[in-house]
Amino acid sequence: MRIVILPTAEQAATHVAELIARQVQDRPRSVLGLATGGTMEPVYAGLIARHRAGLSFAGVTTFNLDEYVGLGPDHPQSYSHYMRVHLFDHVDIPEANRFVPSGLGAPAHAAQAFEAEIARRGPVDLQLLGLGGNGHIGFNEPGSSLGSRTREKLLSFDTIEANRRFFDTGETVPETAVTMGIGTIREARRIIVLATGARKAAAVRAMAEGPVTAMCPGSILQMHEHVRLVVDTEAAAELALKDHYLRAEQLQSRRDANGPG
Numbered sequence: 428m429r430i431v432i433l434p435t436a437e438q439a440a441t442h443v444a445e446l447i448a449r450q451v452q453d454r455p456r457s458v459l460g461l462a463t464g465g466t467m468e469p470v471y472a473g474l475i476a477r478h479r480a481g482l483s484f485a486g487v488t489t490f491n492l493d494e495y496v497g498l499g500p501d502h503p504q505s506y507s508h509y510m511r512v513h514l515f516d517h518v519d520i521p522e523a524n525r526f527v528p529s530g531l532g533a534p535a536h537a538a539q540a541f542e543a544e545i546a547r548r549g550p551v552d553l554q555l556l557g558l559g560g561n562g563h564i565g566f567n568e569p570g571s572s573l574g575s576r577t578r579e580k581l582l583s584f585d586t587i588e589a590n591r592r593f594f595d596t597g598e599t600v601p602e603t604a605v606t607m608g609i610g611t612i613r614e615a616r617r618i619i620v621l622a623t624g625a626r627k628a629a630a631v632r633a634m635a636e637g638p639v640t641a642m643c644p645g646s647i648l649q650m651h652e653h654v655r656l657v658v659d660t661e662a663a664a665e666l667a668l669k670d671h672y673l674r675a676e677q678l679q680s681r682r683d684a685n686g687p688g
């Protein structure tokens with residue numbers, strides 16, 4: 428796992444937007460895996476800015492990680508709605524190429540349809556992930572099978588509490604979501620995890636340096652060949668080998684500056 432520690436959350440998000448933009452530039456027909464949540468908002472703002480400066484997403488296909496069960500695409504708290512507001516309404520990804528699991532109808536059916544679509548159009552070239560304070564990726568909560576496929580999952584109390592801030596006071600936060608499985612996520616060619624803020628520090632340490640365990644679903648990424656974890660100083664605070672990761676990145680930058688050969 429490559430671990431990139433940047434001074435601020437803003438710089439971390441800018442770095443991730445840059446990596447996604449480079450992927451699309453190099454491979455205009457890329458399949459991107461996308462996440463929602465507060466951490467991703469500045470990443471999508473960065474992609475919109477790059478689109479306005481000329482980057483086209485017209486050949487891109489996207490798969491979002493998850494959707495709340497019971498919320499239709501027009502519900503303001505649905506992840507379909509989030510994606511339109513924060514990205515889709517501002518860039519040129521064709522509507523027919525955007526896939527978010529359906530929150531309506533039978534969850535098992537939504538999950539199956541979503542897996543079939545990934546099988547048809549995948550694999551995902553670049554998967555973007557956030558990290559829950561409890562170590563979840565997608566809505567694969569602690570205890571999730573590390574080989575799971577897309578399915579309905581019960582959200583933990585921690586997650587329901589963390590996400591309550593997005594809902595109106597008195598509004599019920601859905602208890603379940605359809606989420607890409609951990610086995611599905613692991614099939615992406617490259618994965619970028621973005622985590623910022625002190626609230627994520629313990630989860631960052633557990634995922635990068637702890638044992639590989641279902642108690643911290645993100646820890647399975649230690650087994651993936653191409654993962655880049657991008658964190659700000661606050662989220663990196665509990666990493667035992669922080670200085671080593673910083674040195675490794677300094678070495679990499681010197682090599683990048685010297686160019687090939």
Ligand code: F6R
Nearest residue numbers: 462463464465466557558559565
């Ligand atoms: C969102 C998702 C979640 C979030 C995670 C962090 O699609 O799958 O795993 O990435 O809960 O959320 P924020 O960024 O709001 O802290």
